[in-house]
Structures are given as structure tokens and as C-alpha cells.
Amino acid sequence: MKNILKIFLVVLGLFISQRVNAEVTFNVVVLPVDLFKVCANYYCYPDVSNIIADDVIESFNKTGRINSPSLYYVRKTLNSNPTVKNTVNNVLTGFKNNKNLDFAALKTIGKTFNANSVLLISNDIPIEGAYARRNYWEMLVLSTNFGISYPYEMETKVVLVDTYNDLAMWSCVYKKKVSDQNNMFSAPNASDTYAKLEYLKMYSKDILAKSISQNIYLRFFPKVVDPQPLVKDDKPEGAYFRYESAPSVRPKLLEDTRPQKTDDFGEVIDDNYGEMLFGI
Numbered sequence: 618m619k620n621i622l623k624i625f626l627v628v629l630g631l632f633i634s635q636r637v638n639a640e641v642t643f644n645v646v647v648l649p650v651d652l653f654k655v656c657a658n659y660y661c662y663p664d665v666s667n668i669i670a671d672d673v674i675e676s677f678n679k680t681g682r683i684n685s686p687s688l689y690y691v692r693k694t695l696n697s698n699p700t701v702k703n704t705v706n707n708v709l710t711g712f713k714n715n716k717n718l719d720f721a722a723l724k725t726i727g728k729t730f731n732a733n734s735v736l737l738i739s740n741d742i743p744i745e746g747a748y749a750r751r752n753y754w755e756m757l758v759l760s761t762n763f764g765i766s767y768p769y770e771m772e773t774k775v776v777l778v779d780t781y782n783d784l785a786m787w788s789c790v791y792k793k794k795v796s797d798q799n800n801m802f803s804a805p806n807a808s809d810t811y812a813k814l815e816y817l818k819m820y821s822k823d824i825l826a827k828s829i830s831q832n833i834y835l836r837f838f839p840k841v842v843d844p845q846p847l848v849k850d851d852k853p854e855g856a857y858f859r860y861e862s863a864p865s866v867r868p869k870l871l872e873d874t875r876p877q878k879t880d881d882f883g884e885v886i887d888d889n890y891g892e893m894l895f896g897i
Contacts, residue, residue: 643837644732645685645777647674650713650739651752652688653706658754662814665740665753665821669773672826673736680834686730694729701729712737718776720783727780734786735778736833742771742795753795757813761803769796775829777836787836791825 649666651657658664670688677685686694695702704722711717716739723735741750751759753771760767776788796802804810 643683643734645677645683645734645736646691646726646730646732647685647736647738648705648709650709652692652709659758660754660810662754665817666738668817669740669821669825670738672822673829676826676830683834683837701725713739718778718785723778724780733779733781735780737776737778740771740773742769757802757804761805766800767796768794768800769802771795773825777833787832789832793820
């Protein structure tokens, strides 16, 4: 009976905690480093950091527990506030070029959007052996025009910043090879370019955005169960939730000194165990 009561209290506690947690929401501002670059490349395609940011925002809002404003709303808000826009631009430039985090500026940005968390996203292709990091479309133009053969690898870096406590809650670097088996990364015609754009979109939506949003979701809502004290019991493992297949031997509790009873056929009637509820 005590064990049943303990189980009931544990289940009730978990149920109440889940109901309370279900009412908690977090606001996260997603800022790609190319936020202000709209149709800035030769192909007039959105920069990769913007593509990833859009997918992450969509994934956040689908959870119902993490709210994130759209890039359109962020740009609109910043355009109406030149001071904060300049602050955002400086933060994104510093993060893109040197991976710097300006916590004071990020706190101002968070307050502007009523959020205590800011997610920074950068995307580029580092050129090994040279102090250069170029964006995806710029590198595609160069490698196409000059016929460069090189095992290019795209890097996506994300950092979740807690602006209330001025610390980086989580960061990760995702790497993806973009050149083919022959180390060629080119798009000699429009169809090849469009194919690479669609490939990027699928990679962003199906892999990057899901991984980023799931990792951040677990930072806000960790799957933690309160540890319960171990109670030593003589029962074998798993015996609590299954019936024993073999019948148990029921010992007599007291020595019966009463005269034996017999039935009409002369057989001894054993009634020392009381009424039998379940047949074996």
C-alpha cells in the first residue's frame, strides 16, 4: 500500500510540474550576420545565414513554447530605430569577423524585442592557408570563373546568448562539404545555381534548423526527472509490474487442532486457508 501511495505521489508531482512548465515560454531574437544584406550577391539569392535563420524561427514558433519574431519584423523594427540598428550592425560585424560577443549591446537588443535570449548565426566558407572567409555565393562565383578545384567546406556557427546574465548558454559549429567528389564547386549555368540553392534550403530545413532548435529547446526545457531514493526490496527485478506464472506455496499459519472434516466421499476438507478467490 505504501509503495502504491509513493508511486501515486510521484506521478502527481510530474503531472503538476508538466502543467506548470507548459505555461512557461521564452522569447528568442534570431540575428543572422547577413541580416541587412538583401539581394546583395550576384545571383540575388538570400544569403545562407538568412535562410537558416528563417528556418530556425519557424521551428521555434512551431513549439508553442519559444517565441521568435520574423526577420521581416526585426528589420522593420530596426529601421524605425537607427540607434539600435547601428548597435545590431556592429554586433553582427564583430561576430562575423572575429566571433566577438558584445554583451552590453546584446542586452540592449534583447530589451528592444522584449527578450532575454539572442541567437547569432554566421555562415561562411573558410579558405585554408589564407586569412579569408567568404560567403557561399561569393565563393561559388570565384570558383566558377577561375575553375578552382578545392575541397570547400561550409561552416555554420551559432551562439545562444543569455542577455540577462551576460553569458553564452550554448554554441556549436556545423560543417558541411559543398564541393563534389572531384573537389569542384561551380555553377556554370542558371540551373546549376538554382539546384545549389534548393540543396541549401533542404540542408537548412531538414538538418541545421532541426538540430539548432532542438538543442536550444533542451536548454530551456531539460528533460529532468527528480531522482528517487533507492529502497532495498527482496523482490526480483521487474516483479512489481507482472504476475508470477508459477503458483506459490501457501504455508499454514497455525497448527490446527480442530477435528478434521470430511465430505460425503470421505475426503478430508482443508479449510485452513480461508475462502479461495482465484483458482490456480
